[in-house]
Amino acid sequence: MLLFLFRRLIQGLAVMFVISLISFSIQDNLGDPLREMVGQSVSEAERQALRQEMGLNDPFLVQYGRFMSRAVRGDLGTSYFFKEPALQVIMAKLPATLELVFGATLLIVLISVPSGVYCAIRPNSWLTRFILGISILGISIPVFLTAIFCIFLFSIELGWLPSYGRGELVSVFGLWDSGYLTKDGILHLVLPCFALASIMLPLFIRLIRSEMVEALHTEYVKFAKAKGLRKARVYFVHALKNTMLPVLTVGGVQIGTMVAYTILTESVFQWPGMGFLFLEAVHRVDTPLIVAYLIVVGGIFVIVNTLVDILYGLINPTVNLARPAQ
């Protein structure tokens, strides 16, 4: 186990090094940061002087070397727009994104497991057809359209839910501003979480359904039924447990997709999280922030995948993590 974690750590560092190199080398193609910082009528000479002052005229290797020597000390540069260390800016937005992802995950689990199981057990009922029909629709509608439609229906027409932002927040131990502790905060969470969940919900319903159908045809389930165990126990303990392995694997992979979709969801709902921050940073050519974001997201990927592998081992002890794949 320790060996596995150690190997993962090395891999993670390598991944982040590559990300830093790539993001650093594309930054020149993102545009001129000076243009976003100065007024239109500022002369070219004036801009050149500022560029020189900021070290933007240095050769690539000099700039990258400067970046790396600071990065190893945990300093990923200073955001042009926020005027604060980029890492600090991102970390300040992390709670908002995590709460959004958490809410969406919760919705996915709460909806996809029962409906997937139901669809497997009652393949011919009208409800099954309805769920599967809706899920096709869900797959084919882009997340920002779902989001805009939700805003239109629930905020503008019905007036039930707020249309943007995080609402009232409560500070937990001064470390984390949470929206889960006030009614206003929770109301603000509903639409963005739903919009974000909508993209993955159909996938999980279908996956759980098909895995479950397969499990229901296995001998041990038939045997458990024959033994006279209660149906609920057969479905939810015996069968479901075995469907969860592939679901977990897919889930781990989907985390990446989720990060990408937070960018869309957050920008439609003006959600002050990391994804929105990133999009704004691209518009403003805030290169230090862009590079830092990519590195942080790379780190999140590595951590999540490690956690998924560990969980995998816990659910199915026959998987040996430390042994290289054959």
Added chain:
Amino acid sequence: MKKILKSMAGIVLATTLAAGAQAATLKVAYDSDPVSLDPHEQLSGGTLQMSHLLFDPLVRWDKDMNFEPRLATKWERKDDLTMRFYLREGVKFHSGNDFTAKDVKWTFDRLKDSPDYRAIFEPFAALKVIDDHTIDLVTRKPFPLVLNNATYIFPMDSAFYTGEDDKGQPKDRLVKHADTFASRNASGTGPYIVERRQQGVRTDYKRFADYWDKQSPGNVQTITLTPIKEGPTRVAALLAGDVDFIFPVPPNDHDRINRSSRSELVTLPGTRLITLQLNQERVEAFKDKRVRQAINYAINNEGIVERIMRGFATAAGQQGPEGYVGYVEDLKPQYDLEKARQLMKEAGYEEGFSITMLAPNNRYINDARIAQAAASMLARINIRVDLKTIPKAQYWPEFDLRSADIMMIGWHSDTEDSANFTEYLTACTDEATGWGQYNSGNYCNKVVDDMVRSANQETDLSKRAAVLQDVERTLYEEAAYVPLHWQNLAWGAGKGVQAESVVNVMNFPYLGDLVVTQ
């Protein structure tokens, strides 16, 4: 008994209503946030909007583009070079300090150090303090735009910004993208003070209790300003009643806002000109005046305004919009396809030619679609256009390189004056003076340049107007560039927000004077 209860209820009701009218809260959503609380860090719309809340200028524009006294109560021209300003007495800064001439002098000196404002204040030699409430602005040469530029002087509290902050840096430090004292703290004389600010997320303003302007009808006590970048989200927030005042409103959403019982649309003709420039150095054919004219005749400005801008723009035949000194009534947009073909034939290009065109896709309203429309219009006179549209962040470096045959550029005059358009867009490129910095067409006409130069030293404003009108006419006849339209401005306001009286073409709503009823 019943009667007493009834009348008591009436009194309670009346007082709550009155209180409601007196102390209003306003939730504002703009598309961007000022980068800093330092009014001199960046010359941008966001900064100027903020400056009008936290600070006060010496003079400001009113709705009819006249000058309205603010911290300067009156002014007079002493001689060709000197304009004297009399400052308002009894004005307090947010810190409690008194506002005097030395604050104006201090601010002026700081402006001359600011990379963004330096160019605007270049014509000024000095600001002389005569006494505590009188100053002289002295220019190097006779200069007609003293008052225009005085709208940029928002006096800062010199005592407040003097000394060192807790990091040991001078409080008046002015640096781009750096965490300075002035970028996080402000003391001006303006109607509002900043209570709380989360950059890029939200700013809370509270009305300044000692604000000097007691005549102002403004009754908004607190303002929360949220930048909402996405147009549809901004509009939804207004329609859902989550915010009370938004800018800008995308043309496609105008009807929805007007139809809603919760909101109304306020529009004004704007002053930002959108143009195409024809690069004469890259394309031999563009050196021929007939070809340039043909292009002007082939592009249907009115059609673009009607179809793509949904009527929400004013088709342009010249640089400065109506109301500017150089505006000439009879310079109308030209559209005549037959004439265009005729001119192409005369110039020997009946068969046409192929060119490249570059436009941004997220800078001006509908920019990419406008470029596409223009390209297809040119196809009708056999000019085959290879069009590329890219995000503004990547566009500007390309624009500086003048890397395509036709490029799009929009311009708003910082001085609200016609000459500014020529200086940046159509003058001969001169790196030393910065003239023609945005002239990607490389059009160059020394006569026009000289006319503008003389206009810039002409303090007789009617003579000056005549010269600038000549400039517009010459550029029109020469088909120096392709004017498309001036973008209009649209704000969305919740019911009860009397936005009409505080918005203006420069787009810095005077929220201090805003009245909200209900």
